[in-house]
Amino acid sequence: METKTCRQCGETKAIDKFYRGRGKCKACQLDIQRAYRSRTPGFHRKHNLRQRYGLSYDDFQSILHAQNYSCAICEVEISHGLEYRTNRSVAVDHNHDTGEVRGILCSKCNLMLGHARESTEILYKSIVYLSERGTYEPKK
Numbered sequence: 137m138e139t140k141t142c143r144q145c146g147e148t149k150a151i152d153k154f155y156r157g158r159g160k161c162k163a164c165q166l167d168i169q170r171a172y173r174s175r176t177p178g179f180h181r182k183h184n185l186r187q188r189y190g191l192s193y194d195d196f197q198s199i200l201h202a203q204n205y206s207c208a209i210c211e212v213e214i215s216h217g218l219e220y221r222t223n224r225s226v227a228v229d230h231n232h233d234t235g236e237v238r239g240i241l242c243s244k245c246n247l248m249l250g251h252a253r254e255s256t257e258i259l260y261k262s263i264v265y266l267s268e269r270g271t272y273e274p275k276k
Contacts, residue, residue, distance in 0.1 A: 144168075189228050189237050196228070199240050208239035209248075 138151040144164035153161050160168070173179070178193075185191045191199075206213050214226050227246035229238045232254070241249070252258040 185228070189230055189235070191228065191237060196240070199237070203240060207242040207245050209241055209245040212242050214240065214242050 139148050140151050140154055140161075141148045142154070142161040142164055143159040144167075145161065147161065149161050153163070155162060155165060158165065182193045185193065185196055200214070204211075208229070225243050227241045227243055229241045229246060229249065230236060231238060252262070
């Protein structure tokens, strides 16, 4: 069995405990990543905003501010932070054909649009259906 010594912890481990071409073992590499994430909250979300939607963090904040920090559809208050793994209730709504950002939605409204295949016809028929058959009133 081939072994290698980790440059971080100094332990000698089996070669499968290392990522290819790396001098640090997988456990040490994971510790380094966790420490980086805790020092730079929101880094991955900010990076995804830029990569997926072409939005800077300031652009994202401007949109949220213009929407009064609420969902553009249901107007429920949404957090304006991008903490890693803590704020999944915010979704950037965009046109899938053009990539143009339409607004910031709560996850429920974003799912609603997705399930309706972003079709105004389906959404209109849903409104008619609910109007004719009654809407749901949650028990208090």
